[in-house]
Amino acid sequence: MSNSLNLLKTLVAFDTTSRESNLHLIEFVRDYLARFDVPCELVYNDARNKANLFATIGPADRPGIVLSGHTDVVPVDGQPWTFEPFQLTELDGKLYGRGTADMKGYIACVLALVPALVKAPLRLPVHIALSYDEEVGCLGVRSLLKALEQRPVKPMLCIIGEPTELKPVLGHKSKLAMRCEVHGEACHSAYAPSGVNAIEYAAELIGELGQIGNRLKAPEQHDARFDPPFSTVQTGVISGGKALNIVPADCRFDFEIRALPSQDPSAVVQELKIYAEQRVLPRMRAASDQSAIHFSELSAYPGLATDAHSEAAELIAIFSGSRAFGTVAFGTEGGLFNAAGIPTVVCGPGSMDQGHKPDEFVSLEQLTGCDEMLQRMLLSISS
Template sequence: MSASAELLATLVGFDTTSRESNLQLIGFVRDYLARFDVPCELVYNDERSKANLFATVGPSDRPGIVLSGHTDVVPADGQPWTVPPFELTRRDGKLYGRGTADMKGYIACVLALVPALVEAPLSKPVHIALSYDEEVGCLGVRSLLKVLERRPVKPLLCIIGEPTGLKPVLGHKGKLAMRCDVHGHACHSAYAPQGVNAIECAAELIGELGRIGQGLKAPEHHDRRFDPPFSTVQAGVISGGKALNIVPADCRFDFEVRALPSQDPGEVAERLKAYAEQQMLPRMRAVSAQSDIRFSELSAYPGLATDAKSQAAQLIAAFCGREDFGTVAFGTEGGLFDAVGIPTVVCGPGSMDQGHKPDEFVSLAQLDACDAMLQRMLASLRG
């Protein structure tokens, strides 16, 4: 196998499901880089159970290129895998294992490039950035970006290697995930009017959320670069009630907004809060003064909309050998890099059609193509 495939076998062997630590993988990468005298910086979480990694090859006093990837993967529990999820399996030109597509395949290609980076007289630096907890809300990279934001020299470009089939992607939607806790008043169901049914109140809020979502579908809000071409909302989790003959006092539901880069997902939450405060709480508190509706943020990340005429877009087009820029429906850490002044694109091997699924895979051809893209990048950076 190629150096990228061999490194991928090692990376897949680390169970870095978001609920687990990523320190074994980070330790492997740190030791691997040390073999080539490449120092790295670790930025830990508060519990020091997880870490981001940042390393630089080449001159650090000028703008360069960040190669960024997340180390965590989604769970394999309960999925009908036919191969061991945390062991690389090669079959019919494909490499199977959790994270092969999303996105350890890209990380493996980046690490395989390190020997050539070290040997080359680079005119600009190449930075390697690895983060944790992307799959649960792009959490880990934020502490890394706080460190990078304080540095005097900003990179020219960040390439986030999420699986795009190596098509350069300049845009994706932003996301806001919220929780709504409804507190009503319990009573015997035979006297239902004396209670405040939290489930029914939650249902009314979800109905209003749906009406807000319908408004976002209006043609004047569309951006045809995206599929679907409008911002979306949905309630995905709900729980409440103790027994059928008790009016429920509590109900909780979680909802998300996936917004076009030009729209603020917080506006949807604010509209729902206003409906709750103006339309619902007065009615609920007329029956029980202790009734309440509380909203809390679970996670959020901004959208990405890199200008197709920007230097970042032209660089990735040159590295990929194609200018058919696209967008993706899923979110990435790209909007967070962009927000601190680091122009960002998304481009990596594999397809999200395989990501998060049983028997996840990346093809050997895609790994080879990613190696070739990175070699073209290297050629452009030679002094």
């Protein structure tokens, strides 16, 4: 426990907010692994100011287990923290600091296991995978997975250590984030009918999105394993207009779809595009042939739906000590690992109820429980 706690203290002290570099943390982990003669591979972004890390302990010629976590955290800007966010504070059995739950607590436990992994007679390899920019669209892990595709042997299981209170999770929704840009024609507001009000037409499209979302709530669309049990659509950002006495020529809004694993989020976008092209754009172009509506993708990741009867599920049941498989509302990198042919589950210390909030924390009990889960994994794969 002391090793995990000390490592978490070090990890929290690195400000790895997604807008910042994560290299100080990655280089710390690289040097830490080197102390145990564990080599690692760094996969950099184009600017070389961020990197993924991948390391293998044990026999690399057979399928093994990936322990995966993201190194970036969400901003603390504007949040009323009681504690210093980038300094670990222990109080009443809780460890406060940005990233303690999401998800440096898990990474600390994984790193604390390294000395035991190195000494153990492993039948299967254990891989450590750390990624960047998960919080802004699961960006970094894609290049890491691309590098892993070149390897002759794929892992048999990936454990994403997002906070689930150490409950085994086999499913989450996909996410597709989109931007819609509406271009009309400006004029003096006294002659409003002569212009093409981009905000009003954007509002019509947003209203249609709401109708699509309502149809997705129909009982026949439900999957009771999820909360909420249906795919959701929401508009989160909108901007447009210059002044109240000018009919706005431009408006843009960003929206997202979080879809059940059985549903395709792009179907929502396609439905909105058809509505825009057939119902909205003709009226806009009747007033100005320069009118336009453009859609562009901001980010996306697939959902996760691991079979409860699969080997991956069986293994996480052994490691976690529970067969009460669940789902989570938030997304993870698990869908990308799974799409790359690596069966994936989600199980880590802490709760997302504390993630992304001021005074984020993970309990000492949860950190100890994660150490114990990883010890059970070690015992099960040792000769």
